[in-house]
Amino acid sequence: MLSIHPSIDNGITKGDSNFSGGKLYCRCPSNKVEVTLGSNVLHNHACGCSKCWKPEGALFSVVGVIPVDKVSVTANADKLHIIDSSAAIQRNACKECGVHLFGRIVNDHPFKGLDFVHTELSDSKGWQEPQFAAFVSSIIEQGFRPEGIDGVREKFKSVGLETYDVLSPPLMDLIATYTGQKSGKLPAKL
Numbered sequence: 001m002l003s004i005h006p007s008i009d010n011g012i013t014k015g016d017s018n019f020s021g022g023k024l025y026c027r028c029p030s031n032k033v034e035v036t037l038g039s040n041v042l043h044n045h046a047c048g049c050s051k052c053w054k055p056e057g058a059l060f061s062v063v064g065v066i067p068v069d070k071v072s073v074t075a076n077a078d079k080l081h082i083i084d085s086s087a088a089i090q091r092n093a094c095k096e097c098g099v100h101l102f103g104r105i106v107n108d109h110p111f112k113g114l115d116f117v118h119t120e121l122s123d124s125k126g127w128q129e130p131q132f133a134a135f136v137s138s139i140i141e142q143g144f145r146p147e148g149i150d151g152v153r154e155k156f157k158s159v160g161l162e163t164y165d166v167l168s169p170p171l172m173d174l175i176a177t178y179t180g181q182k183s184g185k186l187p188a189k190l
Ligand SMILES: N[C@@H](CCC(=O)N[C@@H](CSCO)C(=O)NCC(=O)O)C(=O)O
Pocket: 047, 048, 049, 050, 051, 052, 063, 087, 088, 089, 090, 134, 135, 138, 141
């Protein structure tokens, strides 16, 4: 059976609005990289892009954002390396098991100050549930047959998630506002 993602395939479990964070662990059997998150995530979403970490067999990643000052590596930091330092999101992965612990934006970017994280790497319950599906058509670039894409979109709709081929409209509006302000077409203060 085709797996979108283990946290979506059988329906979505709602998060807890009072949840205040927890720890992420890589998938090494011992000496796990540990990252402590000091709050819940925001804008959690399924992402079909080729760069976000996906669990084995899944077509999509599930990834959310969290302010960078809420993220700290609390064990085995020496096992981390940056997958692609030229990417906008510098994904810090475990050198041994390959899991991405956090993705950080270091260059000028509308989402600078936010880290990208995968809450499925935590044992805690209460993380924000996925809110939408992004970069759906990107799975075709990675070899998914285009005739199956309507079925993927229907699956998302059946669990209550809207689908987009970029990010959600509010996030695209944030990016566009940033771009408009940078070029001077929009005032710096709105
Ligand atoms: N079709 C491309 C899209 C890659 C892409 O633009 N990904 C987005 C979303 S990642 C999390 O939502 C992005 O912002 N990437 C910046 C980066 O990865 O550094 C593909 O599939 O590769």
